[in-house]
Amino acid sequence: MTTPQPKISCRNLWKIFGPDPDGFLARHGHAPQTADFAGSRHIGAVCGVSFDVYPGEILIVMGLSGSGKSTLIRAITRLNDPTSGEVLLDGQDLMKASQAELIELRRHKMGMVFQHFGLLPHRTVLSNVAFPLEVRGASREERERRAHEMVKLVGLEGRENYFPRELSGGQQQRVGIARSLAVGPDIWFLDEPFSALDPLIRREMQDEFLRLQKVLKKTIVFITHDFEEAIRLGDRIGIMKDGKLVQLATPEVMVSSPADDYVREFTRNAPRDRVITVGAVASPVPVPLNGVNILASAKIGDAAAIVLSSDKPIAVTDDQGRSIGAIDRETMIRALYPEGRA
Known part of the structure; x- marks a missing residue:
């Protein structure tokens, strides 16, 4: 599938407040560092931002x-x-x-x-x-x-x-x-x-x-x-x-x-529990399908009750129902409570 053309494109966008923003940028090669602003009477409100x-x-x-x-x-x-910088809207500058x-x-x-x-x-x-x-x-x-x-x-x-x-x-x-x-x-x-x-x-x-x-x-x-x-x-x-x-x-x-x-x-x-998907934390080693399976796209909060109540790993499947990995109780707990936080 081809990636669509961006609706908006920002390229190396700068917005500097101060007595001479253009000159300040030019003096620092159009890429001033944080230290360059100190004592310059200029403020870098937007600094070299690029995204689509x-x-x-x-x-x-x-x-x-x-x-x-x-x-x-x-x-x-x-x-x-x-x-x-550059701001393109549907390709128009x-x-x-x-x-x-x-x-x-x-x-x-x-x-x-x-x-x-x-x-x-x-x-x-x-x-x-x-x-x-x-x-x-x-x-x-x-x-x-x-x-x-x-x-x-x-x-x-x-x-x-x-x-x-x-x-x-x-x-x-x-x-x-x-x-x-x-x-x-x-x-x-x-x-x-x-x-x-x-x-x-x-x-x-x-x-x-x-x-x-x-x-x-x-x-x-x-x-x-x-x-x-x-x-x-x-x-x-x-x-x-x-x-x-x-x-x-x-x-x-x-x-x-x-x-x-x-x-x-x-x-x-x-x-x-509402952000991370099962597929992101599951082991990549598939296990046999046994009737209790979880979609990789499911959020871990929706799958937690099933996984935490099982003594065995549960198969994780793609949208076509194929086993692509597995998730077990320990993995689920670690995903819900990283760094041991409960």
């Missing part, structure tokens, strides 16, 4: 406050122009795009949702959702039809004439999501969209987000500082520190093989 995002993928970018994750998303969209071209791209190809809902308080739900279409010059009939569709999609049917002050925080965020989807974007950028919500509402919005993605299959870059949220939503996760992309991997690889101590600390309390 593929069609239909949810890429999570996370890190602590000040790690550069929000600056990165603003650099990709050129809300803040990068100091150096955004660094060479004029302001008029960028406006058109944001109006037609990009949807954005931020932590603060940014709803217009004097407009109703329907009017808020229709607003980007109004800016784009759509007819009243077209924008109201589309807005009604989006309001229904996010589960707010019946509240079209409510004002933001009459909605809960979760409902306001749904309006923000509907508004960002109204233009039919190819790519969806979300910057900590649920972090201001209470835990129960946040979980509800994560469920809603996953439901929408099943329907819409958007290409998504999602910023968060919450690792549980990252592993629940993301196809891949990128962890940033001091402006650098420390590791980019699937949740399973990141939890089982952290790149360094910083990533290891991030993943220390990860729910391994």
Whole structure:
């Protein structure tokens, strides 16, 4: 199977704040090290970041406050122009795009949702959702039809004439999501969209987000500082520190093989039972099929009861039912509680 062409490609992206970012980069061969920033009055907010995002993928970018994750998303969209590097959208170099071209791209190809809902308080739900279409010059009939569709999609049917002050925080965020989807974007950028919500509402919005993605299959870059949220939503996760992309991997690889101590600390309390698959920890030596078998793609939490109650290794099978390895009680315990932690 051939790898699809990336929807977004970032190549050696830098965003430096200070009195002379371009000169600072040039003086250090366009690859300054951490020590070079000391005493320079420059801050490396995004430092030589490269990655691809593929069609239909949810890429999570996370890190602590000040790690550069929000600056990165603003650099990709050129809300803040990068100091150096390349950003390609469907092969088009955004660094060479004029302001008029960028406006058109944001109006037609990009949807954005931020932590603060940014709803217009004097407009109703329907009017808020229709607003980007109004800016784009759509007819009243077209924008109201589309807005009604989006309001229904996010589960707010019946509240079209409510004002933001009459909605809960979760409902306001749904309006923000509907508004960002109204233009039919190819790519969806979300910057900590649920972090201001209470835990129960946040979980509800994560469920809603996953439901929408099943329907819409958007290409998504999602910023968060919450690792549980990252592993629940993301196809891949990128962890940033001091402006650098420390590791980019699937949740399973990141939890089982952290790149360094910083990533290891991030993943220390990860729910391994919901992230790691049986196939990742099973012995590669097959055992005979005996009627009680486990799919390699099953999460270890789903298989734990069967494995821990058996005195013998249990066959692990692929999707075609062929034995490809085995898992036993000791392996399961080690997978659930690495380093002897219980």
